[in-house]
Amino acid sequence: MIIPALILTGTLCLKAQSVKPIYLDETRPIEERVKNALSLMTLEEKVALCHAQSKFSSKGVARLGIPEVWMSDGPHGVREEILWDSWSEAKWTNDSCTAFPALTCLAASWNPEMSAIYGKAIGEEARYRNKTVLLGPGVNIYRTPLNGRNFEYMGEDPYLASRMVVPYIQELQKNGVAACVKHFALNNQEIWRGHIDVELSNRALYEIYLPAFKAAVTEGKAWAIMGSYNQFRGQHCCHNDLLLNKILKGEWNFDGAVITDWGGAHNTMQAATNGLDIEMGTGTDGMTRSVSNAYDNYYLALPYLDELKKGTVPESVLNDKASRVLRMIFRTTMNTKRPFGSFATPEHAQVARKVGEEGIVLLKNAGNILPLDASKLKNIVVIGENATRPMTTGGGSSNLKAKVEISPLKALQKKYGSKLTYAMGYASGAPAWGRELPSKSNTDTLRAEAIRKAKNADVVVFIGGLNKNHFQDCEGGDRKSYNLPFGQDELLDQILKVNKNVVVVLVSGNAVAMPWVDRVPAIVQAWYIGSEAGNAITSVLSGEVNPSGKLPFSFPVKLTDCGANSFDKLCYPGDSVHEVYKEDILVGYRWYDTKNITPLFAFGHGLSYTNFVVSKPQTDKKTYTKDETVKLTFTIQNTGKVAGAEVAQVYVTQINAPVLRPAKELKGFKKVFLKAGEQQTVSISVMVKDMAYYDEKSNNWKVDSGEFALNLATSSRDVKFTLPIQVK
Numbered sequence: 260m261i262i263p264a265l266i267l268t269g270t271l272c273l274k275a276q277s278v279k280p281i282y283l284d285e286t287r288p289i290e291e292r293v294k295n296a297l298s299l300m301t302l303e304e305k306v307a308l309c310h311a312q313s314k315f316s317s318k319g320v321a322r323l324g325i326p327e328v329w330m331s332d333g334p335h336g337v338r339e340e341i342l343w344d345s346w347s348e349a350k351w352t353n354d355s356c357t358a359f360p361a362l363t364c365l366a367a368s369w370n371p372e373m374s375a376i377y378g379k380a381i382g383e384e385a386r387y388r389n390k391t392v393l394l395g396p397g398v399n400i401y402r403t404p405l406n407g408r409n410f411e412y413m414g415e416d417p418y419l420a421s422r423m424v425v426p427y428i429q430e431l432q433k434n435g436v437a438a439c440v441k442h443f444a445l446n447n448q449e450i451w452r453g454h455i456d457v458e459l460s461n462r463a464l465y466e467i468y469l470p471a472f473k474a475a476v477t478e479g480k481a482w483a484i485m486g487s488y489n490q491f492r493g494q495h496c497c498h499n500d501l502l503l504n505k506i507l508k509g510e511w512n513f514d515g516a517v518i519t520d521w522g523g524a525h526n527t528m529q530a531a532t533n534g535l536d537i538e539m540g541t542g543t544d545g546m547t548r549s550v551s552n553a554y555d556n557y558y559l560a561l562p563y564l565d566e567l568k569k570g571t572v573p574e575s576v577l578n579d580k581a582s583r584v585l586r587m588i589f590r591t592t593m594n595t596k597r598p599f600g601s602f603a604t605p606e607h608a609q610v611a612r613k614v615g616e617e618g619i620v621l622l623k624n625a626g627n628i629l630p631l632d633a634s635k636l637k638n639i640v641v642i643g644e645n646a647t648r649p650m651t652t653g654g655g656s657s658n659l660k661a662k663v664e665i666s667p668l669k670a671l672q673k674k675y676g677s678k679l680t681y682a683m684g685y686a687s688g689a690p691a692w693g694r695e696l697p698s699k700s701n702t703d704t705l706r707a708e709a710i711r712k713a714k715n716a717d718v719v720v721f722i723g724g725l726n727k728n729h730f731q732d733c734e735g736g737d738r739k740s741y742n743l744p745f746g747q748d749e750l751l752d753q754i755l756k757v758n759k760n761v762v763v764v765l766v767s768g769n770a771v772a773m774p775w776v777d778r779v780p781a782i783v784q785a786w787y788i789g790s791e792a793g794n795a796i797t798s799v800l801s802g803e804v805n806p807s808g809k810l811p812f813s814f815p816v817k818l819t820d821c822g823a824n825s826f827d828k829l830c831y832p833g834d835s836v837h838e839v840y841k842e843d844i845l846v847g848y849r850w851y852d853t854k855n856i857t858p859l860f861a862f863g864h865g866l867s868y869t870n871f872v873v874s875k876p877q878t879d880k881k882t883y884t885k886d887e888t889v890k891l892t893f894t895i896q897n898t899g900k901v902a903g904a905e906v907a908q909v910y911v912t913q914i915n916a917p918v919l920r921p922a923k924e925l926k927g928f929k930k931v932f933l934k935a936g937e938q939q940t941v942s943i944s945v946m947v948k949d950m951a952y953y954d955e956k957s958n959n960w961k962v963d964s965g966e967f968a969l970n971l972a973t974s975s976r977d978v979k980f981t982l983p984i985q986v987k
């Protein structure tokens with residue numbers, strides 16, 4: 260029997276007890292539920308949805324049983340709980356997470372399946388901890404090696420970042436936790452990030468800096484996005500009409516919630532009208548002391564309510580904001596079917612290890628000094644602070660309280676036992692927010708010990724790089740120099756004078772200068788791998804795992820080789836007020852290849868312990884229309900003695916273009932796993948529409964008719980075959 264919600268008989272009004280209100284009825288479409296919930300809310304309740312109630316949460320509607328929104332950093336582990344109204348740790352004993360590899364490492368796997376298992380696992384951790392929103396992933400483009408936060412992002416190429424970000428979001432959100440893609444947009448440096456006003460062409464904006472965000476929204480279907488701290492064309496990005504209203508919500512039809520970066524809102528009228536939905540972290544008293552009602556002082560709290568009551572801002576816009584927050588809550592916390600999640604499990608550790616192993620990049624291996632064969636080595640000396648230094652702590656908001664962090668030294672000791680000795684060699688200070696602390700160790704003593712041990716070693720494994728200190732790979736400041744810090748170049752120079760068998764393992768999320776590159780036989784780029792760092796590095800050094808990572812950004816020889824760093828200060832870091840991206844669309848390898856500057860290590864580069872032979876590719880046709888897809892087919896054979904994986908990369912060149920086009924641009928790739936001796940036929944599809952450029956005259960994407968070349972390559976510099984095609 261169907262019981263109507265309301266039975267009206269004359270003046271008699273009987274309320275049926277058992278009927279659910281529409282907004283709680285999960286069989287109904289979300290839009291209907293949102294509309295219904297909104298219709299039941301007061302103006303004050305709607306405004307309350309639009310700003311923080313604590314450091315990491317915002318209100319729901321308690322009266323209607325609509326839960327609060329709880330957010331957590333992100334992007335490579337679920338951060339520990341902190342206090343309601345301060346940044347101090349809450350000291351819970353059940354919030355030690357799995358630290359997953361930082362996103363540069365994920366991107367270096369060049370394997371979207373790694374993004375999928377990563378997103379699933381981190382989503383399960385966030386769900387278990389009852390989070391509504393995970394503040395990540397980050398897809399700001401790598402513009403300069405000095406940016407302190409490059410390690411949190413997916414490299415210099417919009418296509419690679421787009422392909423890698425989508426599965427992360429899709430799998431994360433299957434847990435009923437919203438991804439919050441950050442930092443939208445143009446937060447490409449930390450220095451002056453709170454106010455620097457970025458100027459660049461529409462073409463560079465659309466071709467380089469927006470595509471990964473667009474993919475996250477239109478393909479990944481992210482339920483939230485975070486505005487960035489900086490300004491763009493005179494407006495802060497957290498309330499930027501062009502970025503949020505016109506592009507994100509207009510062109511891309513984003514239906515989720517725009518959340519500020521913490522303290523990214525600056526103005527009530529702009530916050531009210533320029534596309535912001537939830538304001539977090541604003542510096543009222545609530546930031547530093549617990550004053551009752553401090554959160555009511557937020558731009559989108561009482562000041563907004565006042566404007567609404569005065570009628571200076573329309574309620575329709577508030578309804579849109581509240582609807583977006585409700586939609587996000589219905590998709591997450593109010594989805595009673597969402598799974599329960601799991602936390603810091605052995606399975607998640609396996610995911611962290613696997614992604615780490617696939618992301619590590621073998622940059623150089625002269626004379627096949629790697630892998631390190633235990634049966635042939637009697638005396639292995641490990642040198643360097645990064646062999647023991649925890650890297651899950653520090654770095655800013657991505658700081659993690661990890662359940663486990665296995666150091667490289669610990670894992671190497673387990674593998675090589677008493678054959679292995681250690682010397683620290685150099686030292687840095689402890690990580691501290693916004694400050695650089697000096698080391699308390701005596702550098703001369705450390706260095707002397709390292710050189711003494713290096714003299715008698717069969718092989719020296721130098722584990723150095725950057726760390727998570729201020730002015731290194733860390734939020735809130737940029738690196739001061741492209742060189743290795745803490746005297747590592749000098750130390751390496753001295754080690755190389757007493758022993759030539761040096762393997763350098765770089766733990767960093769950024770490129771570094773390598774004045775010793777020609778004297779060192781092997782170099783491994785090992786990123787920040789998190790909980791399983793030591794195990795993943797040891798698997799690769801020992802040959803248990805054959806390295807298959809490829810660089811997601813180029814390593815220039817010197818800083819001024821990099822586009823952003825080759826102009827005046829206005830181009831980087833700006834004059835403290837403005838910054839102009841003078842390199843325009845030529846970011847990363849687009850710059851090096853177009854300007855004929857040889858990089859130290861190219862985008863897409865990465866060696867293996869085996870060899871691959873790529874055959875001449877064929878296209879399915881010679882001429883294509885603009886809505887067709889080019890299918891490139893070829894074989895790859897593993898001609899060596901061990902199993903391994905090669906990443907086939909397709910770069911497109913437009914011949915005789917009417918506008919400047921980069922020498923080549925990545926438009927397709929595939930990671931192919933092959934047993935020793937195995938051969939596979941591989942196909943990579945490239946959509947002709949992806950060969951477009953952003954035409955500034957029509958303000959739209961355009962594919963010219965004419966000749967294009969498809970370059971089949973194993974790095975942006977290692978092109979194996981070039982095939983011409985015609986577009987009509």
Ligand code: BGC
Pocket residue numbers: 332333394441520521656
């Ligand atoms: C960072 C964000 C982070 C937020 C909350 C900000 O300083 O820029 O990435 O999510 O803090 O911790």
